[in-house]
Amino acid sequence: MCGIVGYAGNKQAAPILLEGLSKLEYRGYDSAGIAVRDKDKPVSVVKAKGRLSKLVEKTDEGHAVKGTCGIGHTRWATHGEPSEINAHPHISGCEPKGGTITDDSGVVGVHNGIIENFQELKDKLLRHDYKFYSETDTEVAVKLVDYYYNKYGIGPIDALAKTMVRVRGSYALAVMFRDYPGEIWVARKDSPMIIGVTKGESFVASDVPAILKYTRNVYYIGNLEIARLTPGDVHFYNLDGDEIRKELTEITWDAEAAEKGGYEHFMMKEIHEQPKAIIDTINASVKDNEFCFKDINLTPEMIRNFKQIYIVACGSAYHVGVAAQYVLEDMVRIPVRVELASEFRYRNPILDKDSLCILVSQSGETADTLAALRLAKEKGVRTLAVVNVIGSSIAREADDIFYTMAGPEIAVATTKAYSTQLIAFYLLALWFGRIREVIDHDRCIALLDEMRTIPAKIEKILEDKERLQWFASKFSNAHDIFFIGRGIDFAISLEGSLKMKEISYIHSEAYAAGELKHGTISLIEDGTLIIGVITQGALYEKTISNMVECKSRGAYLMGLTTYGNYEIEDRADFVAYIPKTDEHFTTSLAVIPLQLMGYYMAVARGLDVDKPRNLAKSVTVE
Numbered sequence: 192m193c194g195i196v197g198y199a200g201n202k203q204a205a206p207i208l209l210e211g212l213s214k215l216e217y218r219g220y221d222s223a224g225i226a227v228r229d230k231d232k233p234v235s236v237v238k239a240k241g242r243l244s245k246l247v248e249k250t251d252e253g254h255a256v257k258g259t260c261g262i263g264h265t266r267w268a269t270h271g272e273p274s275e276i277n278a279h280p281h282i283s284g285c286e287p288k289g290g291t292i293t294d295d296s297g298v299v300g301v302h303n304g305i306i307e308n309f310q311e312l313k314d315k316l317l318r319h320d321y322k323f324y325s326e327t328d329t330e331v332a333v334k335l336v337d338y339y340y341n342k343y344g345i346g347p348i349d350a351l352a353k354t355m356v357r358v359r360g361s362y363a364l365a366v367m368f369r370d371y372p373g374e375i376w377v378a379r380k381d382s383p384m385i386i387g388v389t390k391g392e393s394f395v396a397s398d399v400p401a402i403l404k405y406t407r408n409v410y411y412i413g414n415l416e417i418a419r420l421t422p423g424d425v426h427f428y429n430l431d432g433d434e435i436r437k438e439l440t441e442i443t444w445d446a447e448a449a450e451k452g453g454y455e456h457f458m459m460k461e462i463h464e465q466p467k468a469i470i471d472t473i474n475a476s477v478k479d480n481e482f483c484f485k486d487i488n489l490t491p492e493m494i495r496n497f498k499q500i501y502i503v504a505c506g507s508a509y510h511v512g513v514a515a516q517y518v519l520e521d522m523v524r525i526p527v528r529v530e531l532a533s534e535f536r537y538r539n540p541i542l543d544k545d546s547l548c549i550l551v552s553q554s555g556e557t558a559d560t561l562a563a564l565r566l567a568k569e570k571g572v573r574t575l576a577v578v579n580v581i582g583s584s585i586a587r588e589a590d591d592i593f594y595t596m597a598g599p600e601i602a603v604a605t606t607k608a609y610s611t612q613l614i615a616f617y618l619l620a621l622w623f624g625r626i627r628e629v630i631d632h633d634r635c636i637a638l639l640d641e642m643r644t645i646p647a648k649i650e651k652i653l654e655d656k657e658r659l660q661w662f663a664s665k666f667s668n669a670h671d672i673f674f675i676g677r678g679i680d681f682a683i684s685l686e687g688s689l690k691m692k693e694i695s696y697i698h699s700e701a702y703a704a705g706e707l708k709h710g711t712i713s714l715i716e717d718g719t720l721i722i723g724v725i726t727q728g729a730l731y732e733k734t735i736s737n738m739v740e741c742k743s744r745g746a747y748l749m750g751l752t753t754y755g756n757y758e759i760e761d762r763a764d765f766v767a768y769i770p771k772t773d774e775h776f777t778t779s780l781a782v783i784p785l786q787l788m789g790y791y792m793a794v795a796r797g798l799d800v801d802k803p804r805n806l807a808k809s810v811t812v813e
């Protein structure tokens with residue numbers, strides 16, 4: 192995810208670009224940049240690492256960069272760490288000096304998406320004497336456009352079409368050609384992009400909020416289409432260069448709703464982004480059914496020799512660890528210990544040097560997890576970070592990194608980062624399991640295929656969300672909710688309970704179902720809500736019995752189980768179903784109704800879902 196914006200008109204472009212980028216910061220915020228051209232003068236490119244405010248300061252709110260045509264970008268790193276040099280825009284020319292370029296480059300561009308074959312394309316361009324200054328796939332794309340533009344000399348449409356045919360992956364690309372001052376050329380495949388027009392002005396952006404202040408009239412550019420933006424006019428072309436006619440659409444959303452993609456809250460938007468985040472995370476590490484972990488340098492020998500795995504994290508990331516313990520122990524047959532980072536760091540742990548310590552963190556900045564990482568390294572243990580934010584402290588300091596591909600997560604309560612962390616562990620378990628010969632080739636392929644069905648199954652659960660909304664509003668005045676389950680279902684309960692309490696402020700607890708009788712059952716009284724998670728066939732009857740024990744003490748029972756287990760309706764008062772999958776992967780599905788329950792409870796209680804009281808997105812103090 193990244194945000195792009197472009198302007199071709201009669202006003203100064205830079206302040207408009209900065210204003211547009213400020214509405215897209217939810218798409219990425221590790222660095223930003225703009226490129227502006229003043230008629231046929233050389234292009235000016237200014238970039239800054241960090242939040243957009245750094246770029247605003249550096250450009251004197253845009254007033255220091257002159258010109259009426261420009262493109263801008265706010266970045267969420269995928270290739271190359273967040274830095275000024277890796278920030279967009281990128282140029283076809285030489286290495287920029289000091290982050291501010293005034294260079295007469297043939298092509299300058301910004302990009303959102305991932306170019307999968309960028310290494311192959313880079314090698315080709317290196318053979319044609321192109322020099323690269325950044326680690327990004329975007330610089331490769333911009334130079335490829337320049338290469339075809341010069342090679343065929345037919346013009347921008349042809350150069351872009353040839354580039355689109357060669358590039359594999361997803362992109363929304365906006366470029367300016369030196370030979371076409373005052374114009375922006377764009378191309379798109381599988382990444383969002385809209386084009387807005389008004390009298391004498393044209394805009395391009397990753398999302399509506401960036402341009403809503405200027406126009407509500409937009410065109411949707413289709414996959415594998417090209418557009419040419421001149422002030423107040425837009426033309427569309429297909430890959431053959433034929434012009435396509437399009438209808439203008441009027442945007443009727445208000446600005447705030449538009450920023451959330453039409454959802455009421457970022458949390459709901461992010462819940463719906465989970466299928467895509469999961470696909471992206473699988474595709475980044477599996478090519479043609481082979482594992483390719485770009486930032487992991489563990490050798491098969493190391494993997495065979497590990498005697499123990501520690502998983503250390505906080506909050507929801509810790510809950511991922513609890514679920515992963517069951518998966519890893521079963522698929523890899525290696526002992527796994529899961530620890531809260533805040534406990535691990537102070538208990539003077541005895542760590543076996545032949546072990547692997549996996550740190551899990553969305554932000555990569557959580558103070559306790561970072562301290563646990565340092566402690567493990569100090570004790571000579573190999574460390575692997577499962578992290579979402581590229582270039583974060585934990586990513587920088589760990590020996591190996593698995594980057595989840597959740598994109599920026601804005602809501603304080605995690606959803607899509609949690610889901611992609613689970614995927615990271617399934618992939619690691621399959622990889623380790625293969626190397627240690629616990630899993631054979633055919634089973635591994637079958638499990639990978641099953642993993643690829645998870646996104647569609649999540650979509651199916653989301654289609655039925657109104658039932659959960661109805662149930663949540665019925666119980667929105669609850670005082671206590673207990674989530675119970677055994678094995679993986681206990682891990683799911685932990686996350687369901689945290690989602691509930693952190694945003695709805697209803698007291699809730701997760702219990703291993705078999706533990707209730709050892710004390711907690713005395714808390715059950717008339718109307719107490721018990722949510723029983725029952726996705727593991729072998730434990731089904733046992734957890735049902737525990738639920739029934741609660742019912743006979745007055746509890747109201749909600750069951751969460753897979754389609755087919757319909758006899759549960761004789762015992763539970765309300766049931767939510769999820770599609771069947773391999774039992775190792777059920778967390779990925781069962782967590783969705785629980786995220787929705789927490790969300791709808793909070794909404795029914797009129798609470799600030801995205802920013803719950805007393806909480807921060809990144810906990811950088813212990």
Ligand code: F6R
Pocket residue numbers: 505506507508509551552553554555556557560603604605689693808809810
């Ligand atoms: C809960 C939540 C937190 C985080 C925890 C760790 O919804 O988001 O419990 O999981 O603070 O944060 P990271 O993953 O950034 O280390």
